[in-house]
Amino acid sequence: MEPLLAILVGVLIAAAVYLMLDRNLLRFLFGLLLISNGANLIIFAAGRTTAGKPPLVPEGADAPLSTVANALPQALVLTAIVIGFGLFAFALVLALRAYDTLGTLDTTEMRLAEPREEENDP
């Protein structure tokens, strides 16, 4: 299972980097979405996968009776997904706002905060 996940992570991150190198802000954001999912899968795979053994404690016992799946990475991934979702939602709205106010999604054209020298001279 882990080698398969590792390959998937590799594919996701490669595609993400390709998208993030684009000048278009929206493509950058899609790349960001892919790479954050890649990072989530890294955590998941790093915790080792155990198929079909949910980490449940039977009634009356203090601990699971046999080897079960590691629950911690799942909790971490869940946290990371929620945080990533919030940040991505913000970034999308920001991109929309940038398109409204700046009239472009081309990041090389966004020079308002850092104008080129000739435009800047008094």
Add this chain to the structure above:
Amino acid sequence: MSWLLAFPLLIPFITAVPCYFYAERPEMSARISLMGSLAALVAALLLFLRVSEDGVVAGQMGGWAAPFGITLVADMLSAILVVVTALIGVAVAFYAQGEIEFEQSQIGYHAIFQALLGGVTGAFLTGDIFNLYVWFEVMLIASFGLLIIGGRAEQIDGAVKYVALNLVSTILFLSGIGLLYGVTGTLNMADLNAAVANSEKQGLLSVIAIFFIFAFAMKAAVFPLYSWLPAAYHTPAFAVSAVFAALLTKVGIYSLLRVFTLVFDLEGSFGQDLLLWAAVLTMLAGVAGALAATDIRKVLSYQVIASIGSLVLGLAIYSPLAIAGAIFYLIHNMMVKGVLFMSAGVMTRLTGGSDLRRIGGLYASTPVFALIFLVAGFTLAGFPPLTGFWAKLMLVQASLDANAILPAAVILFVGLLTIWSICKIWLDGFLTAHPEGEAETLPQLGNTLIPLMVPIVGLVALLVLMGLMPNYFIGLAQTASDQLLNPELYIDTVLGVSE
């Protein structure tokens, strides 16, 4: 014991709630924010007193024993930084009373500001590396909100770059944590110390260490990963820039200091060389930018980068004196950067602009403010006996002790150029006549005089005091540095407490 650790963290978040409910009444909201910041300062000072008595204070949240639960822990470094954060919080909350307009308050400036303070404090206090990531995110989302409040086109433009690059560093940090967990099976930083040292996969751990260096260096704006900082820091309200410049990049530095003394062994590793050269180049790139820029806040933003270089250099040299120097520099720098950005706000308000080529005449209209600004600027540049001088003295001494002649020379050279860039602001903003009209006609601050000037004067007075009796503060920095380099007490305290 746990409550002492939790209060500096809880108070900002509790304060944020009424701040939000009173968002429609800016004066009330600002007053609540100030009260909350004062309460957080008291809590931080209580924690600091306990830490100076007991050494290291730790508490397990939710009653789960370390290393399984989330630990809050304060050693001397954390305690000092929590106090300075709370102090900056009070100063900026006071300043915001004079600057934040109705529209900005209505969107929730004061509530988000308190959440930012909470996030920064959390990052300083946590003992768990995944929890550190969560606090980074709290801080990040709050900073996004603050950055775009007002919604001017430059702010949106700056925010796009700030958001994009900070999210990339976040993902590097998260991947690093995932891989580190995969190798060691633990996330508690005290527990990681032994787990990393005893691991057989040292090659893999070196790669993971580079992940962390990249992630934290990007947060801290280290060369060549700093381009988001000068793109964004000059765009928002001054009360926002001041808190960003004082706190945000410093959390990156704190994380570098913590992770590369407690978790990874920096000494003799590839990371040490990397950080050393990055530090030297950061100082040079930062000060070069400061000389080229013409907007006051851009000059100051590049100076933030230059001082980040000195801080990283302290870590990279990795001797007790160097790290103590870096910690002392950190305290000094957080305060002085806050003061300078708040002063930039006053300058812009008085002259009607922030481009140094279009303003002037401040010395003739407000000589007292001019003098205060000069003291703050020379504190940054490192004139004896001000704090910047003692910090740089320690770093230069440590570099020479480590036979690192070039970094020592660069610190001194950069110090010289910093004086030049401060003098540039002083000459263009204060001494030359205002290009449009006579200096006497420049407006005065009026009823915003007290809220805008009290925090500036207060912090400058504190800095001068620190400079005049540096021994106490250098002593604190040395204690913090000893605790970082000999983490046994930290580890025993974290893993030993069970309640």
